[in-house]
Amino acid sequence: MTVALEAKGLARSFGGIRAVRGVDLRVPEGSITAIIGPNGAGKTTLFNLLTALVPPDSGTAELFGEPIVGLDAAAIARRGLVRTFQTARVLPGLTTLENALVGAHRRVRSSLAAQAVRLGRASGEERALAREARTLLETVGLASRADDAATDLPAGSQKLLELVRALMAAPRVLLLDEPAAGSNDAEVRELAAVLRATRDAGITLVVVEHNMSLVMDLADQVVCLDLGAVICAGPPAAVQADRRVIDAYLGQAT
Amino acid sequence: MQQAIEILVGGLLSGAIYALVALGLTLVYRVAGILNLAQGAFVVLGALAFYSLETSAGWPIVPALVAAAAGVAVVAVVVALVAVRPALGRLSIGGILILTAGILTFFQGVALVIWGSNPYAIPAFSGEAPIVVLGVHVPTQGVWIVAALAVTDLALALVLARTTFGKALRACGENPVAASLMGIDVARMTVLAFAVAAALGALAGAIVGPLTALAFDTGSFFTNAGFIAVALGGIGSFLGAIAGGLLLGVAEQIAAGYVSSLFSPTLAFVILLAVLVLRPDGVLGARARRIDVPQAFERATPVLRFGGRGGAAIFAVLAVLVGVAPLVLERTGLVASLVIAGVFVLALLGLDVLMGYAGQVSLGHAAFMAIGAYATALLVMRAGLPPLVATAAALVLTLVVGAAVSGVVARLRGLYLALATLAFGLLVDSVLVGAADQTGGPSGLTGIPSFSLGALSVHGDVASYYLVWIVVAVVGVLLVDLARSDFGRALQAIRADQTAARALGIPVARYKTYAFVIAAGCASLAGSLYAFDFHYLAPDLVSTPRSLELVTMLVVGGQGTLVGPLLGAVVLTLLPAVVQPLAAYKTVVEGALLVAVLLYLPGGLAGILAWRPRSRRRGALAATPAAPR
Numbered sequence: 001m002t003v004a005l006e007a008k009g010l011a012r013s014f015g016g017i018r019a020v021r022g023v024d025l026r027v028p029e030g031s032i033t034a035i036i037g038p039n040g041a042g043k044t045t046l047f048n049l050l051t052a053l054v055p056p057d058s059g060t061a062e063l064f065g066e067p068i069v070g071l072d073a074a075a076i077a078r079r080g081l082v083r084t085f086q087t088a089r090v091l092p093g094l095t096t097l098e099n100a101l102v103g104a105h106r107r108v109r110s111s112l113a114a115q116a117v118r119l120g121r122a123s124g125e126e127r128a129l130a131r132e133a134r135t136l137l138e139t140v141g142l143a144s145r146a147d148d149a150a151t152d153l154p155a156g157s158q159k160l161l162e163l164v165r166a167l168m169a170a171p172r173v174l175l176l177d178e179p180a181a182g183s184n185d186a187e188v189r190e191l192a193a194v195l196r197a198t199r200d201a202g203i204t205l206v207v208v209e210h211n212m213s214l215v216m217d218l219a220d221q222v223v224c225l226d227l228g229a230v231i232c233a234g235p236p237a238a239v240q241a242d243r244r245v246i247d248a249y250l251g252q253a254t
Numbered sequence: 255m256q257q258a259i260e261i262l263v264g265g266l267l268s269g270a271i272y273a274l275v276a277l278g279l280t281l282v283y284r285v286a287g288i289l290n291l292a293q294g295a296f297v298v299l300g301a302l303a304f305y306s307l308e309t310s311a312g313w314p315i316v317p318a319l320v321a322a323a324a325g326v327a328v329v330a331v332v333v334a335l336v337a338v339r340p341a342l343g344r345l346s347i348g349g350i351l352i353l354t355a356g357i358l359t360f361f362q363g364v365a366l367v368i369w370g371s372n373p374y375a376i377p378a379f380s381g382e383a384p385i386v387v388l389g390v391h392v393p394t395q396g397v398w399i400v401a402a403l404a405v406t407d408l409a410l411a412l413v414l415a416r417t418t419f420g421k422a423l424r425a426c427g428e429n430p431v432a433a434s435l436m437g438i439d440v441a442r443m444t445v446l447a448f449a450v451a452a453a454l455g456a457l458a459g460a461i462v463g464p465l466t467a468l469a470f471d472t473g474s475f476f477t478n479a480g481f482i483a484v485a486l487g488g489i490g491s492f493l494g495a496i497a498g499g500l501l502l503g504v505a506e507q508i509a510a511g512y513v514s515s516l517f518s519p520t521l522a523f524v525i526l527l528a529v530l531v532l533r534p535d536g537v538l539g540a541r542a543r544r545i546d547v548p549q550a551f552e553r554a555t556p557v558l559r560f561g562g563r564g565g566a567a568i569f570a571v572l573a574v575l576v577g578v579a580p581l582v583l584e585r586t587g588l589v590a591s592l593v594i595a596g597v598f599v600l601a602l603l604g605l606d607v608l609m610g611y612a613g614q615v616s617l618g619h620a621a622f623m624a625i626g627a628y629a630t631a632l633l634v635m636r637a638g639l640p641p642l643v644a645t646a647a648a649l650v651l652t653l654v655v656g657a658a659v660s661g662v663v664a665r666l667r668g669l670y671l672a673l674a675t676l677a678f679g680l681l682v683d684s685v686l687v688g689a690a691d692q693t694g695g696p697s698g699l700t701g702i703p704s705f706s707l708g709a710l711s712v713h714g715d716v717a718s719y720y721l722v723w724i725v726v727a728v729v730g731v732l733l734v735d736l737a738r739s740d741f742g743r744a745l746q747a748i749r750a751d752q753t754a755a756r757a758l759g760i761p762v763a764r765y766k767t768y769a770f771v772i773a774a775g776c777a778s779l780a781g782s783l784y785a786f787d788f789h790y791l792a793p794d795l796v797s798t799p800r801s802l803e804l805v806t807m808l809v810v811g812g813q814g815t816l817v818g819p820l821l822g823a824v825v826l827t828l829l830p831a832v833v834q835p836l837a838a839y840k841t842v843v844e845g846a847l848l849v850a851v852l853l854y855l856p857g858g859l860a861g862i863l864a865w866r867p868r869s870r871r872r873g874a875l876a877a878t879p880a881a882p883r
Contacts, residue, residue, distance in 0.1 A: 051757055077759030085757075091750035093814065094743065095557055101740070102747045106759035108740040112768070115739035116732040126739060149557040169758060 002064065004029040004204040005081070005173050010049050010059035019045040021228040022059065027173065027221075029064075032195065032205045034215040034236070037225035038249045043208045044086055046225070047175050051083050052076050063173065078106045080172030084165075084179065086208075088158040090150045097146040099161055100133040103168030129168070136164045139194060156183050163194070173204045180211045188214055212250070216240065224249060259390050261511040262504060267396045267465070269503020270403040274458035275480030276487070276495035277406065278451035283490050284427035285447040286342065286440070289669060291354040292333070293455050294477030295361035298470070300326045300456020301463045302369050305376050315379050322460050323453040330452030333357055334445040337849050342441055345852060347668045348615035352809060353852050355617070355802050358473055360845025365470035367842060373472075376463030395464045402461050406454055407496065414492075423447065427490070474799065478680060482526045485673065488536025498536065517688045523681035530674045531662055556857045558815050558864035568863070572820075576723055580716045588831060589715040595827035596722035597784045602808050602819030603726075603733050604776025609805075610813030611742055612769035613749025615672040618679025619777055620800035624686060625652045626778030627785040627796055628693055631702045641705045645782040649775060656774025660767040679798045686793040698792030705786040718787045725783065729776060734816050745769055746814070806848040812858025821859040 005027040012020045020042040027033045035043050048054040050061055052073040061069050068076050082103075091099050107129070110122035137143045140160040145153060150161060159179060166174055179195070180188050192214055199205055209215050215222060215236065222239040224232045226248040232239050239245055275297055282290045304322040307313045313321070337357060341350050380394040414420035425433040426443050434440050459468070459476070466472075483502050487494025502522060509518035529536065560568065580589045605619050629648035633639045639647065663674045686693050693699060705712040705721060712721050736742055747755040748762050756762055785791055794800075803826075811822020826844065830837045851858055 053753060053757065073753075073756035074759050074761045077757055082759075083757055085754070089751050089754040091747050091754060093557060093750050094746055095559070098743055098746075102743045102755075102760075103758055105740055105744055105747075110740070112736065112741055115741050116736045118735045118739075122739065165758070 002029040003027065003062075004031075005050070005061070005063055005206065007046075007050065007061045008059060010046065010056050010061060012045060012049055012054060012057050018228050020049060020056075023225070023228070023230055025223065025230075027204055027206055029204050030199065030202055031220040032199050032207060032218050033221045033223060034219035035206065035208045035223050035225060036210070036212070036215060036239075036245075036249060037231075040227075041225040041249075042228040043225055044177055045228075047083055047177055047208065050076075050175065051081065077169070080106075080170075081175070082106075082166045082169045082171035082173075083175035084159075084162045084177055086177040086181070088155070088162040090153070090158045090161055092149075092151045094150055095147050096137065096142060096150045096153065096161055097130065097133055099150040100137060100164045100168050101129055103165035104129045104133070104170075106169050133164070133168055136167055137161075140164055140190070156187060159183070160191075163191075167198065167203075171203060173206065174198070176205065176207045176209075178208055178210065180209060180214050192218055212240075256389055257511070261507045263390060263392055263396070265504030265507030266500060267393075267399055267503070268506065269483075269500035270399045271458055271462045271499075272479045272483045272502050273496045273499025274403055274406065274454060275476050276483035276499045277410065277492065278454040278458075279480050279484050280490060280492055280495040281410075281423075281451045281454070282444070282447045283484070284492075285423055286338075286426070286444040287347065287430065288338070288350050288354065288444075289481065289484070289489070289673070290357075290448070290451065291351065291477050291481070292357035292361065292473075293451060293480055294473035294475065295358045295365075296326050296330060296452040296455035297459035297462075297476040298365060298468060298473040299329065299361060299459070300452075301376065301459030301468045302365060302374065302470075303456070304460035305374050305463065305468075306369075309376065319457065319460055323456040326456035327449040327453040330448045331445055334448035337853065338448065339441050339445060340853055342444065348613075348672050349852060351615065351617075351669060351672050352805055353849055356806065356845050356848030356852065358477060358845070359802060359806070359841055359848065362471050362473050363839065363841030363843070363845055365473070367839065369470060371470060373467035373469040374463075375467060376460075378464040379461075393465065395461070398461050399465075402457060403496075406457070410492065419446075471799075478798075481673065481676075482522060485526055485530055485677075486536055489534075489669075491536065494536050514688070517684070519684040520681065520688050523677055523684055527662075527674060527677045527681060530670060530677060531666065534666070534670055556861060558812065558857050558861055560815065560817055560860075560864060573727075576727075580719045584716060588828065589719050591827055591831040592824070593715060593718045593722050593787050594784075595824045596719070596726050597780045597787065598804065598807060598823035598827060599726050599819050600722070600729060600783065601777045601780035601804060602811070602823055603729055603816060604773035604780075605804055605808050606813060606816055606819050607733060607737065607745070607776075608769045608773035609808060610815065610818065611737060611745040611749065612766055613745075614766060614769060615668075616675040616773065616801075617672050617805065618675040618677070618682070618798070618801050619773065619804050620796045620798065621679040621682035622652050622656060622774040622777035623781035623784065623800070624682055624793070624796035625655055626781030627791055628686065628699070628781075629778075630782040631699055631785045631791055632692060634703060635699075635701070640707075641703070641786060642707055645705075645779070648782055649778045652774050652778030652781075653771050656771045657767060659774075660770035664763050664766060676798070676801075679801050683793055683797040686797070693791075693793070696793060698790060698795075700790050702785050702789045702791065704789070705783070712786070722783050722787070725779060729779070730816065730820075733772070733776075737816055741765075741768070749814075803844065806844050808858075810847050810851050810858055812860030812864075815857075815860045815864065817863070818858050818860040821863075825859065 003026055007023060007025040010020055010023045023046055037043055049056045052071060056069060060067060063079055063081050091102060110125050114122040134143060134146060137146055142157055142161060153161060163179060180191055183191060188211060195205060195218060219236050222236045223230055224239055224245045231244045231248060232242045275293060278293050279290060282288055300322050303325055304318050307318040307321055308315060341353055345353060378395045379398050384391040384393050414424060422438045423443055425438055426440050430440050483499035484495055486501055487498025506518050506522055509521045579592060583589050601623055608614050608616055626648045629651050630644045633644035633647055634641055659678055663671055666674050687696050712718055744760045744765055747760055748765055752762050781796060807822035807826050808818060810826060812818030830840045836843060855861060857864060
């Protein structure tokens with residue numbers, strides 16, 4: 001089994017608050033790992049450390065065996081570690097389709113000169129990417145709004161658009177920050193299907209999520225964070241039954 | 255020794271004036287987070303109003319001073335209510351900076367209409383004979399200046415420390431959101447701050463009047479001086495403003511006294527650029543920190559596209575129009591204006607890539623035109639290079655300078671970036687004036703030959719027209735392709751959200767440099783063509799006022815479409831040529847148009863023509879619940 005993403009001892013403090021304190025993480029290739037934990041547990045900060053939006057105080061991280069701590073955010077994304085945000089960061093001033101196409105930036109091979117004169121290959125590449133983006137938008141039900149201003153989409157659709165944008169990058173590892181937040185049951189089922197298809201296409205997924213039924217349904221591995229540290233990791237059923245996880249996060253069924 | 259002391263005294267006196275202007279800038283910045291480039295206009299309005307009251311109407315000095323300051327304060331209140339207040343929270347920081355530049359332009363135009371273009375000399379308040387203290391000559395007006403600075407400092411300090419108004423004002427400065435939650439009306443405080451700052455500026459103008467020649471366009475000089483003082487002292491600090499002003503005055507006098515008066519402004523701008531880039535908190539490290547919520551300044555960017563069949567049709571019609579225009583207009587004399595318009599379109603295409611797509615405000619774009627134009631002219635005239643080779647060499651030089659400038663300012667964002675580009679533009683202006691041996695200085699460079707290629711020489715308006723517009727068409731097509739590819743989307747992503755852009759693998763700094771270099775290259779070509787067409791170059795033609803005019807054209811035409819440059823340049827160049835009575839009001843109209851378009855027509859003229867994605871719902875930031883599918 002290849003390890004897609006591995007973190008050792010990642011730590012980061014903000015002032016006196018130790019947001020992430022020595023987190024170890026091992027994500028096998030082609031799996032779905034769910035990260036759960038109460039608010040303030042350090043889940044989003046962990047994503048920020050992995051993607052260099054916030055530099056870690058200490059610790060290492062490797063993407064398919066290559067160290068990524070110290071690289072800038074763009075370089076990490078170009079190596080195939082792509083993320084979404086807790087609140088969708090849809091780009092204003094661009095249409096839905098254009099937003100999706102921005103995601104493909106790391107795959108574009110045409111030089112600037114080729115793009116300027118629209119040489120055959122550049123124009124073929126552009127068309128192929130646009131076709132791919134429209135297909136993906138179709139899958140999540142946004143095809144009809146491809147040419148609308150992306151910021152005009154409702155919040156739930158913006159989250160889906162951000163997912164499509166990340167998929168357009170053809171990531172090797174995809175980090176999703178609460179993809180189901182704000183969605184209703186039907187939308188969650190749809191999302192689960194998309195995520196499963198994504199995994200089956202060979203993309204490794206790490207998902208921060210509060211929706212426990214989605215987590216239980218989807219994850220191959222669950223990691224529970226509390227106060228910046230891993231308190232439990234393992235198969236979904238084992239984590240769900242763990243005393244510490246129940247005390248810190250899930251609570252007692254009454 | 256005596257000379258040294260007189261230089262120092264002279265420096266402190268001009269520094270005191272800069273400090274007064276800087277205090278006004280700081281006051282507004284502290285309340286509203288705006289650097290008000292129109293402050294210099296209030297200085298000049300105050301001085302000219304004082305002149306009219308005191309010299310023409312024969313009022314005594316003190317009532318005339320009070321009346322001038324009060325009058326200008328009233329004008330400032332109107333400006334703040336009509337133009338500034340509606341912009342708060344709707345325009346980006348860069349947008350508001352451009353807005354205040356528009357207000358500056360507007361009032362320079364107004365002063366031109368009222369007082370004409372001749373400079374005025376105000377008689378000294380207490381006679382022309384200088385006071386001699388220990389053998390050092392001090393002009394009597396200097397006493398007035400120092401007294402004015404001292405009184406306003408004391409008054410300001412008391413108001414800020416002791417009154418509720420002062421406390422509210424400081425609260426706005428420290429955390430506008432929290433201040434508004436505590437029931438302080440930030441917009442009203444902004445209007446008040448404008449009024450007080452304008453009165454301060456007017457007072458400064460009236461009092462410095464006797465020591466300097468005042469004309470309708472002296473306002474930008476005062477704005478620049480005040481802004482350098484503020485940047486030196488640390489933006490937002492009152493003490494820093496005073497110290498920065500005095501420092502600037504002394505540095506200038508020393509440079510003028512001991513080095514060269516031609517290069518003393520150059521020195522000031524080099525210092526300024528260095529401070530902005532290396533020590534953005536000012537040499538005193540006294541910047542007051544503001545806690546701004548960035549979303550409050552984000553405006554939903556309109557999505558304007560010219561795609562599809564409609565776009566192709568418009569393009570075809572345009573191409574035909576451009577092609578036949580000189581044949582139709584040959585007798586009207588408008589072809590010459592259209593050549594100049596084409597030159598501006600070229601410069602604006604690059605500026606649109608930089609500002610409209612990458613979102614990087616540049617207030618020094620004409621400097622790249624200047625480098626291209628002067629380098630081309632000098633290479634042809636002095637080195638005898640063929641025009642095409644000279645143009646290419648100038649282009650390479652400008653690209654290198656553009657890349658270097660981009661590298662220097664790359665870390666700056668928003669306000670600081672805009673100010674650094676302004677400083678760069680002023681620096682180039684001052685070099686053009688200072689290096690008089692090469693450039694001909696303020697009187698310019700005459701006798702530049704026409705463009706020629708082998709035996710083929712481009713003479714006359716019609717030939718120039720086709721040369722310029724063919725270049726425009728080629729560059730335009732290339733840039734449109736680029737803008738509609740991955741490159742254009744990456745730039746737009748950077749403009750919209752740098753964090754998201756980086757998280758998608760877009761190398762933000764490198765792409766900003768590309769945009770900068772493209773902008774510089776277009777401007778260089780425009781400058782070369784300008785030189786060949788005009789046969790004459792002077793710093794005025796390609797200096798900071800021109801940079802502001804280019805920004806005006808782009809904003810009026812519409813940013814981020816590459817169609818706006820065409821509309822903005824052609825409309826604003828042809829308007830005064832077609833409607834002759836407008837010529838006298840050109841500056842007023844440009845300023846007013848810039849302000850109006852910024853406030854009420856975010857897509858510019860292009861926004862009217864553009865195909866807009868069908869949903870026109872506003873309030874894009876408001877999250878609406880997902881509709882059931």
